[in-house]
Amino acid sequence: MKHTIFVALLMFCIPAFSMTSFPVGVSTVDSVFAPKLTGESYNEFKRFKGNPFITDDWMESEILLATGQIVHKKDIKYNGLLDQVVWLNPVNSNQVILDKLSLNEFWYVNMKGEQVHFRRIDIVESATGHHSQVFAEAAVEGKISFFIQRRIMRVEAENIIEDNKTYSIDVLEPKPLYYIKLPSGTCFVTGRITRHSFLKLFPDQRKVINKLLSKNHLNFRSESAVIKTIELLNRELFL
Amino acid sequence: MRFLKQVFFLLALQIVTLVSGNIYAQGSGQEAVYLQTDRTTYIAGEPVYYKFYVLDAENRKRSEISKVGYILIRAANQNPVLKIKVDITTGTSNGRIVLPDSLISGVYKLVAFTSMMKNQGAPLFNKEIVIVNRFDKELNFKLPIPALTDTFKALQTDSTFVITTDKTEYGPREKVKVSLGKLNSKATLAVSVSEETNTFPDKTIVKTMAGLSNDAFKIRPENDYLPESTGKILRGIVQDEMSGKNISDVVVLLSRIDSIPNLQYATTNSNGFFQLLLDDYYNGKQLFLTIKDVPTGQHWKIRLEDDFELPYKWNPSMVLNSGSSKAQLAKSQQIVYINKTYQLNNDVKEEPTPEKSSVCPRFYYNPVKTTVLSDFVPLNDFPEIVVELFPTIQVNKNKETYKVQMMNVTTFVYSEPVIFLDGVYVDDVNKIMGLGSDKIKKIDLLAAERVFGDLVFNGVIAITSNSNEILKITPAPQSLRIKNEKRQGGNMLVTVQPDSLRSATTPFFKQLLYWNPGLELNENSTTSFGFYTSDNTGDFIIRAEGISENGTPVSVCKSIKVTNQPNITDK
Numbered sequence: 087m088k089h090t091i092f093v094a095l096l097m098f099c100i101p102a103f104s105m106t107s108f109p110v111g112v113s114t115v116d117s118v119f120a121p122k123l124t125g126e127s128y129n130e131f132k133r134f135k136g137n138p139f140i141t142d143d144w145m146e147s148e149i150l151l152a153t154g155q156i157v158h159k160k161d162i163k164y165n166g167l168l169d170q171v172v173w174l175n176p177v178n179s180n181q182v183i184l185d186k187l188s189l190n191e192f193w194y195v196n197m198k199g200e201q202v203h204f205r206r207i208d209i210v211e212s213a214t215g216h217h218s219q220v221f222a223e224a225a226v227e228g229k230i231s232f233f234i235q236r237r238i239m240r241v242e243a244e245n246i247i248e249d250n251k252t253y254s255i256d257v258l259e260p261k262p263l264y265y266i267k268l269p270s271g272t273c274f275v276t277g278r279i280t281r282h283s284f285l286k287l288f289p290d291q292r293k294v295i296n297k298l299l300s301k302n303h304l305n306f307r308s309e310s311a312v313i314k315t316i317e318l319l320n321r322e323l324f325l
Numbered sequence: 326m327r328f329l330k331q332v333f334f335l336l337a338l339q340i341v342t343l344v345s346g347n348i349y350a351q352g353s354g355q356e357a358v359y360l361q362t363d364r365t366t367y368i369a370g371e372p373v374y375y376k377f378y379v380l381d382a383e384n385r386k387r388s389e390i391s392k393v394g395y396i397l398i399r400a401a402n403q404n405p406v407l408k409i410k411v412d413i414t415t416g417t418s419n420g421r422i423v424l425p426d427s428l429i430s431g432v433y434k435l436v437a438f439t440s441m442m443k444n445q446g447a448p449l450f451n452k453e454i455v456i457v458n459r460f461d462k463e464l465n466f467k468l469p470i471p472a473l474t475d476t477f478k479a480l481q482t483d484s485t486f487v488i489t490t491d492k493t494e495y496g497p498r499e500k501v502k503v504s505l506g507k508l509n510s511k512a513t514l515a516v517s518v519s520e521e522t523n524t525f526p527d528k529t530i531v532k533t534m535a536g537l538s539n540d541a542f543k544i545r546p547e548n549d550y551l552p553e554s555t556g557k558i559l560r561g562i563v564q565d566e567m568s569g570k571n572i573s574d575v576v577v578l579l580s581r582i583d584s585i586p587n588l589q590y591a592t593t594n595s596n597g598f599f600q601l602l603l604d605d606y607y608n609g610k611q612l613f614l615t616i617k618d619v620p621t622g623q624h625w626k627i628r629l630e631d632d633f634e635l636p637y638k639w640n641p642s643m644v645l646n647s648g649s650s651k652a653q654l655a656k657s658q659q660i661v662y663i664n665k666t667y668q669l670n671n672d673v674k675e676e677p678t679p680e681k682s683s684v685c686p687r688f689y690y691n692p693v694k695t696t697v698l699s700d701f702v703p704l705n706d707f708p709e710i711v712v713e714l715f716p717t718i719q720v721n722k723n724k725e726t727y728k729v730q731m732m733n734v735t736t737f738v739y740s741e742p743v744i745f746l747d748g749v750y751v752d753d754v755n756k757i758m759g760l761g762s763d764k765i766k767k768i769d770l771l772a773a774e775r776v777f778g779d780l781v782f783n784g785v786i787a788i789t790s791n792s793n794e795i796l797k798i799t800p801a802p803q804s805l806r807i808k809n810e811k812r813q814g815g816n817m818l819v820t821v822q823p824d825s826l827r828s829a830t831t832p833f834f835k836q837l838l839y840w841n842p843g844l845e846l847n848e849n850s851t852t853s854f855g856f857y858t859s860d861n862t863g864d865f866i867i868r869a870e871g872i873s874e875n876g877t878p879v880s881v882c883k884s885i886k887v888t889n890q891p892n893i894t895d896k
């Protein structure tokens with residue numbers, strides 16, 4: 087037992103000693119002078135039925151700022167109701183709505199182990215020419231791109247009784263909005279994608295696409311099927 | 326027995342890891358510096374052309390770590406006479422240091438280093454140069470005892486890499502064609518052609534790299550000098566002026582004049598020490614530093630570290646300047662006098678350095694409520710502006726002290742906001758009270774609790790003045806304003822071209838005929854270049870120096886003669 091402790095101690099001490107001889111690295115500089123996140127304090131007093139955030143947990147993320155700098159390992163949650171990114175500051179446990187225009191992109195790994203990538207995209211309303219900035223999940227990026235705005239919307243109000251008092255609370259539900267950017271640069275926006283509506287976007291290639299979909303047994307019943315379809319088209323048809 | 330075998334195996338593994346770890350640390354993390362100059366003797370007012378090398382201390386390849394280099398010129402037993410910061414790109418920097426006209430004749434020392442070298446106790450680069458005042462007729466100054474054996478002349482015969490010229494003797498204003506031999510590896514050399522002088526022979530890069538100077542920084546086991554890999558690092562302490570005690574856990578704020586409110590901050594450690602990164606955004610700008618939230622009655626001050634402070638004194642052994650060098654120096658003085666009189670100093674071709682994009686540490690990105698004051702009737706001062714135009718702001722006066730409060734739009738509570746003037750954090754609100762509509766261009770408001778990193782502020786008032794009013798405001802006692810001198814850097818080629826630049830009747834005397842800090846050498850072919858002689862006759866030396874891509878120092882030289890003998894056969 088004594089031998090085991092001695093060896094364990096020795097093994098611990100040697101690397102500790104050797105580390106002191108290393109000069110301070112560039113990575114230390116990056117961590118000491120990491121760019122600061124900016125935003126407003128987030129205080130949500132309102133109660134909801136449903137979650138305004140798309141994830142229950144804080145997700146450790148990499149954030150690409152509008153300045154081109156990257157900040158690492160920040161705990162954030164995307165609020166689909168406000169279309170805002172909220173950061174949990176570990177120093178004071180404050181929750182902060184990060185300035186939308188300060189963020190370009192962010193990445194995190196979800197509970198399924200998949201990497202999720204969000205981008206701030208510029209939406210122009212064709213009727214009014216009005217610009218707006220939204221965060222959307224970049225599901226596919228290529229000749230055809232597919233973005234999903236993870237909207238969470240108030241669908242109804244519900245009365246609840248607590249301590250003999252009646253409260254009205256908003257019921258929230260995910261209502262994603264899909265953006266399909268075509269090779270021509272035009273963007274198709276919809277809340278629901280069907281095979282019919284999708285094929286209408288490609289009038290010249292309709293038959294070929296139909297054949298490809300049948301051959302690969304692809305339907306439009308889930309988001310993942312749409313993603314697979316667009317990836318397939320980027321690979322086979324729009325190289 | 327089996328247990329012991331396992332122990333020995335594990336120990337052997339640990340030792341191998343330790344040794345390899347140390348080799349890596351020495352081979353890739355420590356720096357050495359070499360400063361190559363065009364000459365060693367100058368007349369005050371002339372430029373010193375230099376090439377600054379930052380090398381890996383172990384393998385001598387160019388270091389990619391430090392991006393800021395330090396050069397200082399010091400006189401014996403005196404404070405530095407010039408301090409220069411240079412921009413390092415992939416291990417080198419080129420530029421020129423213009424020597425002040427007022428320098429007295431004597432020997433000076435060029436010292437060069439990077440900030441990271443201070444951790445290692447690394448030897449500094451030292452080189453002695455002679456600077457002569459243009460108006461010094463006596464020239465009775467002292468020179469250090471020359472102890473140099475490795476001059477350029479001595480090296481020429483040993484080297485397989487040689488310089489060849491089309492002739493060895495040239496007339497005035499004649500083109501000299503130079504060819505450099507092949508090297509085993511690619512290299513970028515600095516080439517100078519200058520009049521040979523006995524005053525002070527130069528030391529080659531080969532000799533310098535073989536045995537660096539004994540003047541070294543003290544070893545700092547705390548390794549607290551971070552590598553300046555993205556910009557200069559400003560280091561300082563916060564100290565109580567009365568007790569001299571260092572103050573820990575206080576926030577030091579930094580901003581500069583800009584159209585956008587900007588901020589950077591650092592918190593002092595247990596020793597009261599802080600450091601701030603000065604990237605390109607702060608290069609050449611005035612810096613506004615202040616301590617946040619100083620308790621009433623406290624006298625806290627920011628004290629900045631002198632980047633150029635050296636750990637040793639320079640007290641060389643000197644001998645009186647001999648008569649032969651006096652004649653050479655007098656000739657140099659006359660040449661500089663002629664060139665100044667005829668304003669013949671236009672031989673430098675400076676390649677414009679591309680403007681570096683810098684990132685502004687914006688205090689906020691959100692849209693703000695902007696009020697342009699010229700849209701309203703003139704108002705006398707800030708309290709009047711607030712009363713007339715901003716119902717969510719209150720200015721209260723208690724005795725002679727003002728207090729500004731702003732209503733939070735979410736909580737409806739009044740509290741003190743952060744105020745910026747011309748992009749700079751305002752350290753004392755009393756000092757902006759006199760600003761009226763005539764001086765203020767616009768006011769931006771953000772009436773919510775703002776977060777900047779770990780700091781929280783109760784709203785923002787950002788004032789933009791018509792003509793940088795922040796400069797007219799006296800800094801608060803806890804604040805400090807300093808100029809962050811612009812770092813030098815850029816490619817400068819000195820080439821004398823009498824054909825195109827001068828008529829035959831214009832005097833044309835040059836001691837430096839050519840300086841090119843970036844002559845590219847390929848592995849398998851010779852490299853050629855040319856320059857012109859001037860009316861100055863004498864022995865000139867062509868020197869090519871540098872570090873090859875595989876880390877080998879290269880030094881080579883060749884003498885040529887410029888004479889003014891009339892060619893009788895031409896008549």
